[in-house]
Amino acid sequence: MLNILVTGGNGQLGSELKEIAPDYQDYNFFFTDVKDLDITNHGAVACFIESNKINIIINCAAYTAVDKAESEPELADAINHLAVANFAQIAKDKNIKLIHISTDYVFDGTNDKPYIETDKPNPQSVYGQTKLDGELAMQKINPVNSIIIRTSWVYSRFGNNFVKTMIRLAETRDEISVVADQIGSPTNAADLAKAILTILPKISNETLELLHYSNEGVCSWYDFAKAIFEIKEVPVKVNSIKSSDYQTLAFRPFYSVLDKKKIKNIYGVIIPNWRESLKN
Secondary structure, eight states, X not given: OEXXXXXXXXXXXXXXXXXXXXXXXXXXXXXXXXTTOOTTOHHHHHHHXXXXXXXXXXXXXXXXXXXXXXXXXXXXXXXXXXXXXXXXHHHHHHXXXXXXXXXXXXXXXXXXXXXXXXXXXXXXXXXXXXXXXXXXXXXXXXXXXXXXXXXXXEEOSSSOOHHHHHHHXXXXXXXXXXXXXXXXXXXXXXXXXXXXXXXXXGOOOSSOEEEEOOOBSOEEHHHHHHXXXXXXXXXXXXEEEOGGGSOOSSOOOSBOOBOOHXXXXXXXXXXXXXXXXXXX
C-alpha cells in the first residue's frame, strides 16, 4: 500500500481526486488543505511526510485568484513558488514521487498553434510568474520521478469556476456578455484527476518531466458559455465582447491552447472532448 499526500484537498482537483480515491485500493490517500498543513512551512511538510510515511505527493494546492494576485504577490509567491520548492527538495531527499499542477498562464498567449512543453514561457501576470517560478524551482532541484502537469480553464462540480458562475448569473439575467477573443481548452477536473492516477504507476524518469493536459478541442470563453446554456437548456442571450471591453487587473493570454501529444503518447492517456466532459 502506497501512501499519497494530496495537497489542496478541498479545491476543485483535490475534491475530484477524493471522489475517485476509493476506486484505487492500492493507495492510501491523505487529503490536506490550508487548515491541515501549511505547505509554505518546510519543517511542517517534512514532518507530515515522515510521520505518515508518504510515498507520493500530488500538489494540487495553488493561489489561483488571478486578479487578486496582482495586489498579493508575496502570498501568491509563497504558495505557487516557495511551497513547490519545499516539495521538490523533500521529494529529492526522500526519493518519493512528486506531481505538481501548473498552468497555461506561464505562456504569453501570442502563439498561433498549440503550445508544446518546450515552448518558451513568458508569463504576463503575477499569477503566471509565480507558477513559472514554482516550475523553475522544481527544475533546478530536479527530484527523480517528478512531473509538472500544465492545465487550463479548470472547472468542476466543486469550488468556484466559470461554469458555476455562468449558471448563477443566468438565474438573475436575461443576457450575459462574455469575451470571445481569448482562446483555449476547458478542463474538467474529474478528467484530470483520472489522468493523474492513470500515469502515476507509470512514472519513471531521472529528470523532471513536463506534460500538458486539457480536454480536447478549442473554444473561446464565449463559446464555452454558449455551450453551458445549450446543455442546461437555459434561454439566456450571450453577447460576444472583446477583452478590451472587460477590463481585469491581470492580463489573460489571448491564445493558450495546450498540445497534449506527449502525455497521450508516453502514458496512453485518453482525453475526452471538452463538450462531452461538460455534458457529463
